[in-house]
Amino acid sequence: MKLPDFIRFASDATIFAMWGGGLLLLSLVAFLGDRRRMKRTSIDAVGWVPWRDLSALTLFAGMVLMAVAVSGWMGGK
Template identity: 50%
Template sequence: MHLPDAILFASDATRYVIVGAALLLLSALAMRGDRRRAKRRDIDDVGIMPWRDIAALASMGGLIVLTFGIMGWIRG
């Protein structure tokens, strides 16, 4: 897979920030899915995706990885 030069030569801290931001975006999408499931018309039409759990785990992981990336940026 061909990566752009900006990502290929980025520091580990920058890569952590990118992964953390991606996990937070996944968390936001999962929260949107959970909200849609909560406001469904047919109460018996329950999906199989555990949106609440995906949102919680992705946000926790994203915040942890993002914190490590920012700490790496600060330390240089």
């Protein structure tokens, strides 16, 4: 599979930003899943995915990666 030139020649900061953005998007999806579970009508239909934990962990990891990316862009490396 041939990668586009934008990804092949991207800096490390840009790669970190793309991963961070993906994790932040996953965090949003997990937050919406947790909100849906909190507003369920049947109290017994809990589900098996720990949406709150998944949302918190991906939010933290995405924010760290975005901070590293911004630091790399500001440093010019």
